[in-house]
Amino acid sequence: MKAIVYTSHTGHTQRYAQLLAERTGVPAYSMKEAREKLRPKDEIFYMGWLMAGTVKGVQAAMDRYTIRGAAIVGVSPQGNGDLWTEARINGGYSDSGGRLFYLQGGYAxxxxxxxxxxxxxxxxxxxxxxxxxxxxxxxxxxxxxxxxxxxGGDFVRREALDEIVQWFREGDHTGEVKAVPRVEF
Structure with missing residues (x-):
């Protein structure tokens, strides 16, 4: 994995990306920074915040990079909707094989x-x-x-990243997130 790329609005996703970078040794860049640091089609892990059922910035990231896994950061304690049902049925993977995670971030x-x-x-x-x-x-x-x-509330916790860190360490990430993750309310 070349980098962790994130989009954050109130700072919860940014904090998770920075914590994940610390724990994995993989650099974290905002989408803006990534355009300067990464080449098109580089393999990344994407982290984006959830707003009105849409993961912010994921389409732009898919257009530019190869997303091997993604973490969606939302307010609720657990992900919901069709995407999460699909991910749970597929053992946490999208239909195209990219690993999907949900993190509770917060509301500010x-x-x-x-x-x-x-x-x-x-x-x-x-x-x-x-x-x-x-x-x-x-x-x-x-x-x-x-x-x-x-x-408001802040639920960003270092230990919430344990499963993602384990996935990073497993290596050989060949799946890809190809469809825009969307959560239905």
Whole structure:
């Protein structure tokens, strides 16, 4: 693997990329830095943040590099939707053989620009209303998500990268992420 390439908006994905670089010895570059440091079709591990079901920057990374694996960073404790069902059925791999991982990053509304804040506001309100409507029947995880949407939260943890570090050390990464990972809500 030539590099870890990431796209980050509020810093959670960047922190994961830097931690992964420390643990693997593979350099981490933002997409902008990567354009200066890497050649087209170099093999990379991509890390991107999840917004409205789309992994930010992954299409540009696929157009330029060979993505052997990807980590998608989101707010919820676990990935969901068709992509994650597919990855679980395939033992954590995409249909084209690229390894897929999910990391819980966080939510920092104060770091979001106006556009993203406005996009997140109805979703956050909906989650909070649903959890409040359940009262005592709400699970601990649901209550935690409501709290995150009220006040923000940071879940970046070094140990969350253990499975990815192990995958890096296994070597011989021949699969490729070829389709845009999308999470359906």
């Amino acid at each position: 509304p104060e770091k979001l620009g106006f556009f993203y804040r406005m996009m997140m506001k109805p979703m956050a309100s909906s989650v909070i209303r649903q959890v409040e409507g359940k009262g005592d029947a709400a699970t601990a995880q649901e209550r935690e998500m409501a709290e995150v949407f009220r006040n």
